[in-house]
Amino acid sequence: MTKVIIRGSAPQTGTISWARSYDLGDAAGRLPRDLFIAAYGPDVVLSDIDAHAFYDLQTLRRGHVARTRLPPVDFDGILNLPDGDRPVRGTVAVHIIAYACGFVVIRPTLRFDRYQGDLDYAALHQLERAFWRYDYPLRWHVPGCPDGLPGGVRTLMNWAFLDLYERARGATPSPRRLAEWAYEGIQGCDRLHELYAAGRLSYPFPVSFGTQFELVEPAFDGTDRLPRRIAPALLRADPGDLTAEPVNVEDDSDLVCWYLEENQALTLTGTGRVDDELDVVDIDRTQLLEFLALRRATLRCVQRDTQRVLTERLQVTRAQIEHWQHIVASTTDDYVLHDRIGRLIEPLRRHYAQEVRMRDIRHLEEQVRANLAWFQERIDTAADWTGGLVGAAVGAAALVISLQDVVRIVIATLVGVPPGQVGERYGLLIAAALLVLVLLSFLGSLLVIKRLSSRLRPFSAWRIDRRRRWFA
16 A cells, blocks of 8 residues: 655645534425524525536425535634644635434535645644544534633534524523533534434434545646655545545546545545635535435434434334334435446446445445334334224123113013122123123133234145145
8 A cells, every 4th residue: 555645745735524414303394494583584595506416306496405614614723633733724604404304414614725734634634533523632613602612513513503503492591601502522522422412313323424625736737746746645544544546436537536425525636726615626516425424424323323222122102103104215315416426326336335444324324224114114013913902892882782672671680689680780790791802802802812913823724734835
């Protein structure tokens, strides 16, 4: 394997982005556009989704997706480089994409032209680490918080989500309180778990895609010589971390190299500029990664929920299963995207299927659907059992009603009075006798149903013997 570069200047044109998905909980009962208007007011600037030609016509007309960008956020701090700490300063643009399924994707993006200081591959690698280290020595200067938010990139993303969530619900927490809520430790964001405990969020664990690099390198000549040096420098933690080289998703193109790993992505091209609206070089691949981040988030959330129910043997309701099915069905359809995006989806599917070091998202979807099918089967079985019990109860009541005259005659014979006077003198005794008969009849029916349903025989004995004789 080519030695990993940890020194050398990075290109002057490029971006680094981080993506993470959050559940909107009880703030999800409106269209994405209305969500942003409720949170940021009627003057909120929404991105022109139509102009990007990424989603299909129905998705656009129905308003199932909306995007906005928060005011720029300045940051400063220290990068922990191998040759010593380096001061860092810059400005990020925070993009928020809301989906009608009840999730949002938050993407802070740092453009190279808004980075102050020496930018090399070692610095880019540490900015990637700043996403995963919750205590990375950075500080984000968000509005209303003079001291800033300390910590890694996920603290900034928590702040952006909680600010959106509270505003959408009509609450206005103080900037200091919001900053306290946004802190993320080794076990996650405590505020999200508090909202989950209060029943306001369904999923307290956001799901992260990770980091995306975009580099416009004029020296790129369409061959793999430069990519084979750059990709390991950004997508490997250190020279001895993993001996295998990153795999180019689009090895049939001489205009761009696209690397996609479990939590990292790299787009390398020879020409291009940063789009002033989305703050990225390649808007198609970036939006596809946002869509993948959404899909992974919804599947992971449902997978965690269903797995917890299975492991801990918890109760589950039909409404909960319907909620899971709605989330999965609404976020796993590639045809909600524009047809031209298929040219990127198909190579991506091939990459997931062939790259053994990546977990295929289709396997996650299959596991989730298998869990849901198991729950649905159990619910249907319980419904059939309940139907049997109701039938047994109705049958027992009908049987006892038909035996009322017999009960009267028996009681009259036992007490030695005419049958016509039993109802007047022994009404309570008749009622008690009928009740006992109903209970005995119901318990008998229940015992028969349980015995028959617990030992099912798919094939009768005579059919088995007949087949044995036939094949003999």
